[in-house]
Structures are given as structure tokens and as C-alpha cells.
Amino acid sequence: MTPARRSTRSRPAKAPLSEEAVVAAGLRVLRQEGLTAVTMRRVAAELDTGPASLYVYVANRDELLHQMLDAVVATVRLEPADPARWREELAATVTRVVHALTEYPGLGRVSLGHIPTGPAWLELFDHVLGLLLAGGLSRQNAAWACDLIAMHIGAVAFETGVGAGPAETGGSGAAQDELQAALDRRHENATIEDRLTGLDPARYPYLAGCAAELSAGSADARLAFGIRVLINGFSAAP
Amino acid sequence: MTPARRSTRSRPAKAPLSEEAVVAAGLRVLRQEGLTAVTMRRVAAELDTGPASLYVYVANRDELLHQMLDAVVATVRLEPADPARWREELAATVTRVVHALTEYPGLGRVSLGHIPTGPAWLELFDHVLGLLLAGGLSRQNAAWACDLIAMHIGAVAFETGVGAGPAETGGSGAAQDELQAALDRRHENATIEDRLTGLDPARYPYLAGCAAELSAGSADARLAFGIRVLINGFSAAP
DNA sequence: CGATCGCAACGAACACTGTTCGCCACGAAC
DNA sequence: GTTCGTGGCGAACAGTGTTCGTTGCGATCG
Numbered sequence: 001m002t003p004a005r006r007s008t009r010s011r012p013a014k015a016p017l018s019e020e021a022v023v024a025a026g027l028r029v030l031r032q033e034g035l036t037a038v039t040m041r042r043v044a045a046e047l048d049t050g051p052a053s054l055y056v057y058v059a060n061r062d063e064l065l066h067q068m069l070d071a072v073v074a075t076v077r078l079e080p081a082d083p084a085r086w087r088e089e090l091a092a093t094v095t096r097v098v099h100a101l102t103e104y105p106g107l108g109r110v111s112l113g114h115i116p117t118g119p120a121w122l123e124l125f126d127h128v129l130g131l132l133l134a135g136g137l138s139r140q141n142a143a144w145a146c147d148l149i150a151m152h153i154g155a156v157a158f159e160t161g162v163g164a165g166p167a168e169t170g171g172s173g174a175a176q177d178e179l180q181a182a183l184d185r186r187h188e189n190a191t192i193e194d195r196l197t198g199l200d201p202a203r204y205p206y207l208a209g210c211a212a213e214l215s216a217g218s219a220d221a222r223l224a225f226g227i228r229v230l231i232n233g234f235s236a237a238p
Numbered sequence: 239m240t241p242a243r244r245s246t247r248s249r250p251a252k253a254p255l256s257e258e259a260v261v262a263a264g265l266r267v268l269r270q271e272g273l274t275a276v277t278m279r280r281v282a283a284e285l286d287t288g289p290a291s292l293y294v295y296v297a298n299r300d301e302l303l304h305q306m307l308d309a310v311v312a313t314v315r316l317e318p319a320d321p322a323r324w325r326e327e328l329a330a331t332v333t334r335v336v337h338a339l340t341e342y343p344g345l346g347r348v349s350l351g352h353i354p355t356g357p358a359w360l361e362l363f364d365h366v367l368g369l370l371l372a373g374g375l376s377r378q379n380a381a382w383a384c385d386l387i388a389m390h391i392g393a394v395a396f397e398t399g400v401g402a403g404p405a406e407t408g409g410s411g412a413a414q415d416e417l418q419a420a421l422d423r424r425h426e427n428a429t430i431e432d433r434l435t436g437l438d439p440a441r442y443p444y445l446a447g448c449a450a451e452l453s454a455g456s457a458d459a460r461l462a463f464g465i466r467v468l469i470n471g472f473s474a475a476p
Numbered sequence: 477c478g479a480t481c482g483c484a485a486c487g488a489a490c491a492c493t494g495t496t497c498g499c500c501a502c503g504a505a506c
Numbered sequence: 507g508t509t510c511g512t513g514g515c516g517a518a519c520a521g522t523g524t525t526c527g528t529t530g531c532g533a534t535c536g
Contacts, residue, residue: 017484017485039521039522039523040522040523040524041521041522041523044486049485049486050485050486050487050488051486051523051524052485052486052487052488052524052525052526053484053485053486055524055525056484056485060523060524061522061523061524087469090465090469091462091465091466091469094465095461095462095465098461102457109347109350112347112350112393112396112397114397132472135472135473136473137472141472145468145472148468149468151390151393151394151397152389152390152393152464152465152468154393155350155389155390155392155393155396156389156461156464158350158393159350159352159389160457219340219398223333223336223394224329224333226390226394227328227329227332227333227390228329228471229468229471229472229474230383230386230387230390230467230468230471231325231328231329231471232470232471232474233466233467233468233469233470233471233472233474234370234373234375234379234383234467234471235373235374235474236467236470236471236473236474255513255514277492277493277494278493278494278495279492279493279494282515287514287515288514288515288516288517289494289495289515290495290496290497290514290515290516290517291513291514291515293495293496294513294514298494298495299493299494299495477536478535478536479534479535479536480533480534480535480536481532481533481534481535482531482532482533482534483530483531483532484529484530484531484532485528485529485530485531486527486528486529486530487526487527487528487529488525488526488527488528489524489525489526489527490523490524490525490526491522491523491524492521492522492523492524493520493521493522493523494519494520494521494522495518495519495520495521496517496518496519497516497517497518497519498515498516498517498518499514499515499516499517500513500514500515500516501512501513501514501515502511502512502513502514503510503511503512503513504509504510504511504512505508505509505510505511506507506508506509506510
């Protein structure tokens with residue numbers, strides 16, 4: 001390579017790194033080359049640097065993907081809720097989110113991994129929850145329905161993402177790291193409840209009001225709810 | 239390590255390798271150590287051999303995972319359909335599948351990747367389709383509902399799998415391989431239609447009858463259908 | 477004005493991964 | 507008893523995420 005002399009000239013106006021720059025570079029790579037191409041090395045190369053430099057702004061690849069996910073969801077416009085038209089608005093919102101996600105093939109999978117807790121997602125959930133409550137659902141049903149919608153969005157985005165872009169399957173990490181990751185995940189799950197109960201009621205009024213309901217119910221109860229919704233929905237189809 | 243002498247004695251009755259043995263070993267590893275631990279090396283070690291030996295029976299890791307998935311689904315018992323009780327039977331079937339999948343944390347993600355086409359899944363879809371048709375749904379609605387159920391099963395299994403077992407996120411493969419994989423995937427998608435149209439009507443009566451409907455409709459139409467089902471289902475909740 | 481300090485950036489390395497190539501040795505056939 | 511085919515596998519390749527220790531730049535202090 002050329003010597004490091006005149007480095008200022010060889011890299012004319014290299015923008016200083018930042019979390020936003022890293023996330024933006026990640027989204028650029030994702031859109032053009034698919035999720036498997038979003039490696040730390042590839043994103044770093046996009047920023048004309050080495051992989052180690054990214055770790056100053058992003059804890060790991062997982063966090064980078066979640067930041068990217070939240071950035072995309074943040075682009076979805078949430079119109080003020082009109083209680084009378086809650087069905088139409090809910091359908092439109094979900095459609096918009098799915099469309100936004102499918103523009104970045106593979107992001108759906110990231111959202112499926114664990115319930116997202118970024119600010120954009122919280123805002124989205126709050127909006128959806130408001131619409132569901134406006135529709136007359138009980139708080140418990142609205143909370144579970146919100147969960148169901150989140151899952152559905154992720155699943156649809158995942159599936160269409162596979163068709164539209166490169167495929168995904170790989171795994172990473174060692175067995176020991178994995179155990180640590182599982183522990184961290186549990187810890188994170190624990191803080192999800194805390195984060196829900198500690199929400200600012202001014203910013204997320206509905207979410208804060210349904211914090212208890214959102215984390216209520218066993219896995220089986222939630223599963224049964226989902227199945228009931230689907231079957232009832234089938235019967236009500238035109 | 240000890241020399242290779244007396245290898246017959248040090249490996250008393252080493253069962254000959256076979257596809258079933260590989261799949262079984264994979265499931266053993268998956269149940270005990272999670273999806274990220276299901277590496278070719280780990281599965282090979284479980285069989286007391288090297289990773290290269292697996293490729294005689296399995297094309298690659300992806301195919302191994304799908305064989306494992308189908309093997310698990312094959313354990314789900316499908317009771318003969320009673321048209322009058324189609325709702326209960328449908329709910330029970332879906333519940334059983336989800337429970338079977340959640341015993342192997344991470345398999346849900348495999349099923350989400352692309353619509354599974356193993357024999358056990360086909361049998362399951364056929365059964366579900368029969369129940370939906372018995373419920374009076376049109377062929378088109380039944381087909382899409384079947385798709386929706388498949389997605390829901392995968393998504394639920396994925397989400398609960400994350401909580402129950404080790405976490406998942408990694409990616410693998412190079413950019414060039416990826417493009418090739420995407421092409422292969424498209425080809426595979428193409429053959430899915432062919433496979434559906436070429437189904438044995440005696441073995442999969444309902445599936446064969448709805449082959450056209452199963453692959454009909456744009457992505458947006460399917461998305462709208464899913465949203466409509468969910469919203470109608472919410473309203474019909476108790 | 478010159479020296480010093482802090483910290484972002486990074487080159488190199490580690491421990492993994494999936495997958496392939498080519499050799500080796502064992503069992504069967506002649 | 508010799509030869510042949512084939513299944514099994516050791517070693518290697520090209521990647522991956524992540525970390526460690528150094529480097530070099532910019533701002534602050536004497």
C-alpha cells in the first residue's frame with residue numbers, strides 16, 4: 001500500500017465515525033447485498049476502516065442490527081388515531097411497517113429474535129395499542145393482540161425477505177459464549193419488564209397503561225390466544 | 239492422542255453412518271445445546287467422526303436442519319378429521335405442532351426460512367387444509383389460511399425458542415455464494431409450485447386440490463389477508 | 477511556542493464456522 | 507493371495523465475530 005504520508009490527502013474528507021454513520025453504512029450494505037453481507041468487516045470497509053473501529057460505537061453485530069431495525073421503523077409515519085376508523089388505520093399502519101421492513105431484506109428476522117425495545121418500536125406499539133383499545137378490546141386482549149401483531153410483522157417481513165433477497169441460515173458464536181449470551185438474554189428479558197413498567201406515561205400513554213398485561217400470561221395462554229384469533233378471523237372472512 | 243491401532247476395539251460397535259443417524263445426532267445436540275451448537279463439527283463429534291463424513295448423507299447444514307425439522311414434525315399425531323369439530327381439532331393440531339417444535343429450541347426459525355416441503359409438513363398441511371375446508375372456507379381462503387398457520391407456527395416456535403434456549407443471530411457464507419444461494423432459492427421456489435402441482439392426490443387429497451390457490455396472489459394480497467384475519471379475529475374475541 | 481496527555485482508530489491475531497480435496501485403509505470380488 | 511472400489515476422514519481454505527495492544531492525531535497545559 002502507499003505510505004501513510006499525505007494521509008489527509010488520500011482520504012480527503014473522511015467523515016468522523018459515529019453510531020449513526022455505522023448504522024447508515026449497515027443499512028446501505030443490507031439493502032444492496034443482503035443480510036449475510038452485513039458483516040463487521042463489510043460495514044467497516046463501507047466506512048473505509050477496519051472492523052475493530054466499529055466496536056467503539058456498537059457493542060456487537062447484534063446491537064448493530066437492532067439499531068438498523070429501529071432506524072427503519074422510525075421512518076414509518078404514524079397518523080393520529082381516529083377511534084372510529086381503528087380497523088383501517090391499524091391495517092394501514094401494519095402494511096406500512098411491513099413495506100418498510102421488506103425494503104431491507106432480512107431485517108424481519110432481527111425483529112423476530114426478541115421483542116424489540118427501541119424507541120421507534122415503542123412508539124409503534126403504543127400507537128397500535130391505542131388503536132386496539134379504541135376498538136373496544138380489553139386491556140389484556142389488546143396487549144396480546146399487540147404482541148401478535150409484532151410477531152406477524154416480523155414473520156411476514158422474514159418470509160418475504162427470504163424471497164426478495166439473499167438467503168439466511170448461518171450461526172455464530174462458540175458454545176461457551178452462547179451460554180453467556182443466553183444468560184445475558186435472560187437478563188435482558190428481565191429488564192424488558194422493568195423497562196415497560198418504567199415507561200414515561202407522557203410519551204407512551206397506552207403502553208405504560210398496559211405494562212402489566214403485556215407481560216402477563218403463560219406461553220400456552222398466549223399460544224391459545226393466537227390460535228383463537230386466527231380461527232375466529234378465518235370464519236369472519238368474506 | 240493414542241495411535242490408531244486397535245481401532246476396532248477402541249470403537250467397539252461403531253454404528254455405520256446413515257442419514258437417519260446424522261439427523262438423530264443433530265436433534266440430540268439441538269435439544270441439549272441449542273441451535274448454534276448444531277455445527278457440522280459438533281454433530282460429527284457426536285457420531286465420533288469428522289465433519290467431512292457428514293457430507294455423504296447430507297448436502298449441507300441447511301439440508302440437515304430441514305431433515306431435523308421434518309423429523310420432529312413427523313412425530314406429531316394427526317387425528318382423523320371430524321368436520322363438525324374442525325375448530326377444536328385445528329387448534330389442537332397447531333398446539334401439538336408448536337409444542338413439538340419448542341422442545342427443540344431454534345427449529346422454528348428453520349421452518350420460517352422457506353415454506354417447508356418435507357413429507358411430514360405436507361401431511362400436516364393437508365390435514366389442516368382439510369379442516370379449513372370442512373369449516374366452510376373457500377379454497378382460496380383455506381389456502382391462504384394454511385399459509386398463515388404455517389407462518390404462525392414458525393414464528394411462535396421461533397420466539398419461544400429464543401427464550402427457552404441459546405440465542406441466535408449469526409450469518410454465514412460469502413457474498414458470491416450468497417448470490418448463488420439466492421438463485422438456487424428462486425429455483426427452489428419455482429419447483430415448489432411444480433411439486434405442489436405434481437402431488438399425489440391419493441396421499442395429499444386437499445393439498446393437490448388447492449395447488450393453484452396455494453401459490454396464488456401477490457405478496458400484498460397475502461399481507462392484506464393476514465391483517466384482515468387478525469383484525470377480524472380480535473373483534474371476535476370474548 | 478513546545479511538551480504532554482488522552483483517546484479514537486486500527487493492524488493483527490484468536491477461536492471459531494461451513495465446506496472441499498485428496499489420501500488411506502478396509503471389505504469384497506476374482 | 508492379489509486387486510479394486512468406495513466409504514471415511516485429516517487437513518486445509520476462506521470466511522466469520524470479537525479482542526488486544528499499539529499508534530498517531532488533536533487538544534490542553536506549562
